[in-house]
Amino acid sequence: MKQDLPESVSRDPLAALLDVQRDAFLREPFPAWEVRARHLRALRAMLFDNRDALAEAMNADFGQRSKAEVTLSEFVVLKQEIDGALKHGARWMKPQRRSVGKWLRPGRARIVPQPLGVAGIVVPWNYPLLLGAGPLVCALAAGNRAMIKMSELTPRTSALFEALIEKTFSRDHVAVVNGDASVGAAFAALPFDHLLFTGSTRIGHEVMRAASANLTPVTLELGGKSPALIGEHARFDYAVDSLLLGKTLNAGQTCIAPDYVLLPRGQEAAFIERARARFAQLYPDFLDNRDYTSIISARHYERLVRIADEALAAGAQLHPLGAQDEAARRMAPVIVTDAPANTALMQEEIFGPLLPLVPYDTLDDALRYVNSRARPLALYLYADDARTIERVTRETIAGGMSVNETLMHIAAEGLPFGGVGASGMGAYHGYEGFATFSKLKPVFTQARLNARGLIAPPYGLIFRFLINLMMKF
Structure with missing residues (x-):
């Protein structure tokens, strides 16, 4: 169901869109797996129902790009990514038990994968579907909202992808942004909960500088000489x-x-x-x-x-x-x-x-x-x-x-897929993509009966005995 933006959430339409998505996230901060799976299936249907149109748009943008090559290098990989998330996602989002160590027993520890909020995804021109929808799969599986900046060098593909996303998702859930390099710079400067950029090492420097102003965590998929x-x-x-x-x-x-x-x-x-x-x-x-x-x-x-x-x-x-x-x-x-x-x-x-x-x-x-x-x-x-x-x-x-x-x-x-050093930082695909767009929150639960009071002030003989015991073992 399409949702219109309020007229004046912000004078900046990009910031307004981010505000709307963040408000929507706060109303549903931990979507059930059934909800996430429904979004993934909708994305898969949208992509494959419009496969020919998307391939034709790419062909027009490049001047010549083989439909067979598009199917092999973009749709096949995307189908595997979506199908893998649907198969494993319910397990990925379950809390993971962790050890508390001998001195905190009988307390319990676990890692709770939690959606981050609103993800920003910056897409290059060379594989516009794979590198736009691929990170989106990971963000949706992790329970996030997403804003996607497509490349101005593939205008037909970018415009069609924007129209298809708008028909498939409410704008407060997934939205595509199109525009020139100035729009891209403004996009990277938004205070996302996570920003994933795919592109050149030179532009990667600029994206990281822009994100640093908001302490936005980044995944940079760059390049270099392989x-x-x-x-x-x-x-x-x-x-x-x-x-x-x-x-x-x-x-x-x-x-x-x-x-x-x-x-x-x-x-x-x-x-x-x-x-x-x-x-x-x-x-x-x-x-x-x-x-x-x-x-x-x-x-x-x-x-x-x-x-x-x-x-x-x-x-x-x-x-x-x-x-x-x-x-x-x-x-x-x-x-x-x-x-x-x-x-x-x-x-x-x-x-x-x-x-x-x-x-x-x-x-x-x-x-x-x-x-x-x-x-x-x-x-x-x-x-x-x-x-x-x-x-x-x-x-x-x-x-x-x-x-x-x-x-x-x-x-x-x-x-996982990702770079190192000048070729990038962070990774996505599969479980690592789910983890990238999640906060793996450590949670410690204290037992009703515990020894915490024995190491509280005033520090006396019992405290010194216990500390010596802990240091020894």
Whole structure:
């Protein structure tokens, strides 16, 4: 049932909307699981009843985005997220028993998962449904209200999502906000009970600064340069094929796309040859192929061309796997070799189909290369020997890791998703998403018969005896 906002809750419409949602939350601060499940089922029905329309809107926003790719990378993962919450949510919200320790017995301790209130969700343009509805699933399962700021770079998708949310939820429960960067800045400055932002590391700094004014807790899902490491005895052709799949999905416009490849020195030519042959199989008649996604805007396309040209001018070699079409913003992957370390290509997150190769001589060298840089959102390892897998797992730090695969850890139902350091903080998906949008409140209940009075003033012989006993045991 749609609820109109009061005319003058606040002069700021965003603050007014937050006030309305917070008032509604205070009227129902702990929704029963049946209520939460009903909202999750409504969200699922809305998304899947309008799947074609949403895919068409995304296709129009990008200029070309495959409906099959949208289904695979957005709807399949969302369905799993919603179904998992419906299956496990009632158990997640039950109080968890905890130990009180020997000196507080027979008291009892428990953790009570409690909704935080109103969550703010800032959505990027590259996967607007997955990264908008995904956090919303976690917020609803935890019993919260939510405000969602969609990206201005996907105007058709954002407008359609706003209209569908408005038909599905009352505005005091879930609301979508659309607008330019100034609206996004005002949104991030609101005193939410939790703010989840997905986007670039640069904007992440600004979001965290804005949130700090209200001491708003944040989950930041950023990016960075996610490495892929091909081990010395890896299944080489398989590794190349897998990395190419990870780099061509959404034309590399994915926060966890492989950003550069560490491979044994001397295998660069073999990598390029295999990637070129495999790309031709994946996307025949490339310029007319409808399975490959366009770069989101002319500005983003021009940036990719600029950083590739800068690397070329600095001595790098470019190895395109197919043609380019500037007018349609279609860019086939370009393998880059010998790129100097000080170029933008090697310093910035690429976020497109450029893939530098970095040769190494020993595994120690490869690990030093990774660990000398900011901690990435993802790390990909191709190896079958247990020693290499164990070393890379233990001796690198990343938001997430896949072995002999790219991207797929984000789709694993039981794994949290999040960054570390420059690639973000906090996590969501599954139970960790429920916990992110909950206050896991510690509750201690004192027993009727207890020894509390024995350690109260005045501190005498009995007190000293008990303290000595506690310190001894």
